[in-house]
Amino acid sequence: MPQLNPAPWFLILIFSWLVFLTVIPPKVLAHKFNNEPTTTNTEKSKPEPWNWPWH
Template sequence: MPQLNPAPWLLILIFSWLVFLIIIPPKVLAHTSPNEPTHQSSETPKTEPWTWPWSQVSSTNL
């Protein structure tokens, strides 16, 4: 059974892990995000409540 012979497969396994651990990480880490994250301000934005047109029920409609 030739698939049990570790000679070719062990070398392929070692080289593939070598590629995954040494060559690929610097290439992936070299990429930068197009939108750099910014720090959020500590103050909360002032928002005003929204009134929906159908929520303003008048007393004549009751």
């Protein structure tokens, strides 16, 4: 039963993972997001009191 011989399949497994690990990460890391997050103002705004009429 030749399918039980691990020699060629193990080499194919190692080679395919080597290809995946060298090709895919640079493509993923080169991805640019369309809307970059902007920094917000760090100083806290002073809350204004509510002037609701309580009738």
